[in-house]
Amino acid sequence: MTKTDLLTSPLHSRHTALGAKMADFGGWLMPIEYPGGGVLKEHEAVRERVGIFDVSHLGKAVVRGPGAVDFCNACFTNDLRKVSPPKAQYTMCCDEATGGVVDDLIQYYKSDEEVFLIPNAANTTEVVRRMREKLPEGLELENQHHDYAVIAVQGPRSDEVLETLGLPTGHEYMSFDSTAWNGKPLTVCRTGYTGEKGYELVPRWEDAEALWDALVEAMKPFDGLPCGLGARDTLRTEMGYALHGHELSMDITPNMARAGWAVGWKKDAFWGKEVLEAQRAEKSCRLSWGLLVEGRGIPRAGCLVKDAAGVEIGVVTSGTMSPTLRKGIALALLDRGVAEGDTVTIDVRGRDVGAVIAKPPFVEAGVHD
Template sequence: MPELKQSPLHDRHQALGAKFAEFGGWSMPLQYAGIVAEHKAVRDAVGIFDVSHLGKARITGPGAADFLNRCITNDIAKIGVGQAQYTLLCNEAGGVVDDLIWYWLADDEIFLIPNAANTAEVVELLAAAAPDGITVANEHDDHAVLAVQGPSSDETLAALGLPVGHDYMRFAPSTLDGVELTVCRTGYTGERGYELVVPAADAGKIWDAVLAAGEAYGIAPAGLGARDTLRTEMGYPLHGQDLRPDLSAGQCGVGWAIGWKKQSFWGAGALRAEKAAGPELRLTGLLAQGRGIPRPHMEVVHDGEVVGEVTSGTFSPTLSKGIALALLPPALVPGTAVTVRVRNREEPFDVAKPPFVTPGVREA
């Protein structure tokens, strides 16, 4: 088994007493003080995550944006330079190779953040399809990414003189202590927040500065365990569980990230055919009506028959009950009573439409 890669902030996490786990081939902090405490810090105040395991890639050359638009599902016509967009890279069957965010730096320069485990494949696929004059470079190890998330994220970053208040999915270049970085109004928690893309060599300096600035606002270092409970409360899908190459994007509940009016994108034929026929299964939410805590691959039962399975499941610290994402027949609308087989017991759940909590991500 190959040795796990380490974040440029690994020593900071060790000093904070982090418990580590494997994420996409990287050894990353799972938790520090505890998942519930870190989750609540993000919902109530501000948390800082190291998400440097996420991939980084750059597309450069004349027509870079048009080239990318022929590959990804979303439509670049919806945004402009200085904005970011969530999108999918699909295979010809419409399955999700990866979901990613791309940043439109200039007409001839695009910055991508794929998922950690998929970065090499995304770069390889795009590079193989790129016409002459366009370069796709893997910059996975060149940058660190720090996510500052929560209601007090603006105050924390403003205390450092960093730009805040820009619209959701926009970004702004800046400098902190001589370090050039990018402040992106993005995140994976459902809370108002930002992601800082910084040179890997300067990650420690920026991490320390944000923690110091946020002390007055109750900042807490948060691990990827809390990031998972936060994103599940929002109904945000995770690649490898809720999104997979063997599941169509139409089934995964991310049809809103498909530019249906575009002439072409990878997987367009299969996805359009499925949309016309209607998917057999669709990703939706489940809300516990008892004490059951769902986990991935648990069976969902309706009228005595297994009708689907949990793809993501956890305990919601905000609601103090179990929540899940599950692949179910579209006929099971929100409010339908089902059961989930939890440790040989059938626990009661209701089908529910995510998010399970009120998001603050788009608040001005």
């Protein structure tokens, strides 16, 4: 796929005007980093102050009608009935036959008759397709991928940035407000993918540029920065957050990813329930762990992991240089029997690099502040 074939967000002109390095991300041409510091400075801004991200490539869909919540509950892993409006909830769409993860997504519980969904960019069409196949009569399912933008405001000063624009703050984690800005509808949700306190704003597609410009101005007093998806990846890896296609996939189930906390095991049904329950009871599948590199070396996805005897015990699913720790970190699927604190080696381009098994997060952050 060439750059001319890629989709662009409503903020594309803002990114090119800033000289952003652009790349393919889930079929969308998105900013990876901006001049003037790149990933390291952007990462630091979010951990210490504030940064804003364009994540409009994320999907959007809505289920409307009587029984909308019950339908979503019968599709996805988490139990939406454990929360009430206006709350958002992390969940997964699993394959009925294998339990593999088709996608992980956020569902916004607006009312019993309306659930707004934000899947991953590349998986939105497939999630919507699978839901349409099961859609009961009387329910409406609409793919709204190009109707809304998503702008993440993340970092310890995020409250102050939103307050500058007169937007509501102080939300409980995973709650949201259906509000307005300059007379235009806007959803403000206390969510994020960085580990820091922050918000994700969902404006209409046509309102995104004005909101972005206002946020850029509002964060200047706090030395905030526009941030690309490169920093978003280092931030989420430091927290041990899963990325679909890496820690979650059609071959990696919620059990393997240690995402059982997002599964409503007591629900009567959801896609993949039986196979996931059997896998959970069997306790033989590989599990996700963190790896802290000792010495020099940056592990990447696909690197093999070996135990002290040189026996292969797993594979790296994500790896990076941690800007906070100034050392390599990784997430990996490892055989059962390993334990926190065990020493392993990672094959990084043919060179054995030592690492210690750890439980993420790798850093402390303020997501629940």
